[in-house]
Amino acid sequence: MAESQIAESPVHIEVLPNASGIQIGEQKYYFVSGNQYVSSKEQGPLIQLLQPIPDASHTRDREISPPNSACFPGTRTDVIRTIVAWADSTLLWNTHVLWLYGFVGCGKSAIALAIALKFERRNRLVASFFFFRNTGDRSRMTKFAVTLACQLAAAIPEAAPFIKKAVAEEPGLLGSSLVAQLRRLVYEPFKAAAKRARLLKTFLLKGPFLIVIDGLDECEDRKDVEAFIDDMLDFFKKNPLIPLRFLITSRVEQHISGHLKNDQVRLENLVNHCSRKDIDTFMDTCFEEEKKRNPVIGAYIQEHGDWPVKKDKDKLVDHIDGSFIFASALFEYIVDPTVDQSTPMDRLPDALNMNPGLDTLYAQTLSRSQHLPHFSDVISALALTFEPLPIIGIAELLGIQSFEVVRVLVNLQAIIHIPGTDDLPVTMCHTSLRDFLTTESRSGSSFTPPSHHLYLSYRCSTLHDGRRLDTAATLYSIRHFAKHIEQFTRLPPTAQGPLPRAPQTLDALYTHILAKSQSHPHFSDIISTIVLVIEPLPVAGISKVLGIETLEVVGVLATLRPVIDVPEGVDSPVTICHSSVHQFLTTEGRSGRFFVLPSYHLKLSYHYFSLNLEHLLSHTLLSPTIIRSSEWRVQSRWHWREFVEAISEPSIYDELGQLTNLAPKTSPYPHIFSFTRLFFWVFQDPDFKPQQTLRALIKCLESLASALALECDHAPEKWLQQPFYELITNGLVKTSFVGPLEIHRDQAMALQHIVHRVEAAIRAKVSCAFLMRLISLRKFYMMQRPGDVSEHSSDSSVNEIYMQPRLGDWTVMSAYFLLKWIVSHAQTGMNPAGPGVTRVLSLDITPKGNFSHITISTQPHTQPSATQPDRPHVEVDSVQ
Incomplete structure (x- = not known):
């Protein structure tokens, strides 16, 4: 009842609620975010295009969308007369902007409403925007320009074509800066429309047009507020004759007053008009x-x-x-x-x-209910929630009965507005009450600490357990869980806990939420994938990468709300709600059993590799999924690099061993993957090359033997001829010193044994004709120097061979020939009677002919060891 209403609230009529674009006579009905717009034929598509805020203007239902204030009949006549006289003036030297400022509760919003209504009746109101804190878009600048533009198009239809043209000419305009949007969607369309005869006549006979902006201090985007003021004043400086005025009301805030105290702005202190x-x-x-x-x-x-x-x-x-x-x-x-x-x-x-002053009144009023159960929770919910909730919504959010909320609020009606129905929100009579409750030095025992955001986050998390998703509290929790987390994480560490009630810390909250899902067999895979992928994947993408049914993925994600944002459709990306969740899951000391191991990058690299290989073995290059194949190769390579960087080299071989031990049904190509990745690790990666090169080569050959024996039954010939650029990359071979390779006798014997296994597998898997073709085409795989005999290319008599400079041009078979050649040199000169004999190969890769080819050379010599050195145990795979 701050300044009792002088106009009735708009009547809401539900007309075909699930339809949009309904034509009734000359008017058309559009529905945006559940709100109804009535518009002309011209304006309707514009509303759907711009998606304005439906409840930001003076015509909003003030019972639902505060501030709910209007001038009491017979009051404020002096200040209203002053503003109207300024707005009506057509004098060229008159200012285009009037700033009405004053202290909390002095009636600025009521006056702004009165002015908007008066100029609407005069057909000279262009637009109005009433900011209000903690109401989503109405407390931000995000949709400020598009909302003004829609109102401009409705009030002045001549401006609509210019707005549409601006959007059509600049497809990215709706995502551009506030200043750019205001210029292209508001100022320039108005300027163009103002040249039309009807507007010129209105201006000359009645006066300029007006835009009313109320509560600018309620906007959270301070930098954008400053940019708006500066750009507005710049526009009027360059267009002094334009028939447009801005009425802005706000409290005196530094970021506003510092820009509006300007010769271009008329200042009106409302204190001077308080009668x-x-x-x-x-x-x-x-x-x-x-x-x-x-x-x-x-x-x-x-x-x-x-x-x-x-x-x-x-x-x-x-x-x-x-x-x-x-x-x-x-x-x-x-x-x-x-x-x-x-x-x-x-x-x-x-x-x-x-x-x-208000503080004493607030304290006195709150003391009436302070002794009641749940007082602190109810008041804190009112102070800290990001949008007002109805009584049943507050009760559901806090997990208490509705009557307990009413019991607290019924004594506070002097400062809190309680609606007459359950579906309307409970609102504060003035935003200064929120300031009072969140300032300890003012509110004392009624203080709402900002750490209470953690408890509200916890309460939000309890509303995702399969109950109805259309209640006010559940919808609130979906929209604002992450905002409560954000507010909590902004606090200094000393204010973040441990708190006196559960959950005592943010980590405890995340542990509580994740524990609901940990028993699911795919929980670890799904959460690890969401955390580690380069870009968020949709549900369908997670399902494809992990080889899990979509319904299984959906089942896990449903229990991970609200820490994971799950979109409506399976093709929209699944994202982590807040960066602190990612930090928690990737910090072992915080997440414990929920820690996402960096080694999981190996599995993701393998999964993407497998998708690509499946595609290669079953599709042609003209397949429509060829682009996806390229993406999978990039993803696989990136995750491999992350894996190699994250863990020690011995652990790399252990993890690869565990990967190859997975069940064939869930992991059909681990040996092919291991062979390919290790080969590229040795011969291409210049930054993270293995320190134990020989071990990598042994594991590479073992993997090739096992791949041929176990994983290539359906297309062995195609796989052996597969160019590496289709498997991984087309990068250049690493030109550097790979060796020395210190090879002991038992290692040389093991390598030779593995070569025999590979040869046997090739003979068993491929046709005789294909085998003969491989022999005849060996020169294609290994370009030797002139005079070298190709059939001896794998012998130790050849100390230097020529190869293509790009690994992508190599095939699996040419890679095998190179490995076989290295093994042959390892065998040469070994003295079987000397157990301490070591063969040392200096392996060099050198570019030749402006990188038209490379040479791979060895400088072998025999060197007896003084003592039997410690050397890694080589396990020879028994698969024949």
């Missing part, structure tokens, strides 16, 4: 109405005469000191019924003895 007479009129009317309604007051007056007496009423008006919000709250405090059975006559002396 004692206005407050007197307001209080007189309120008390007269209450006397008619309240039988207790009526009975008191019959026995004791008029109430309140003039002396007390005058003292009350002096006490209020021009603040309409204080006047309204103080009146409600006096007349509202309370559980302590006190009467308005009892409470009037308390009101007169209060210290001037």
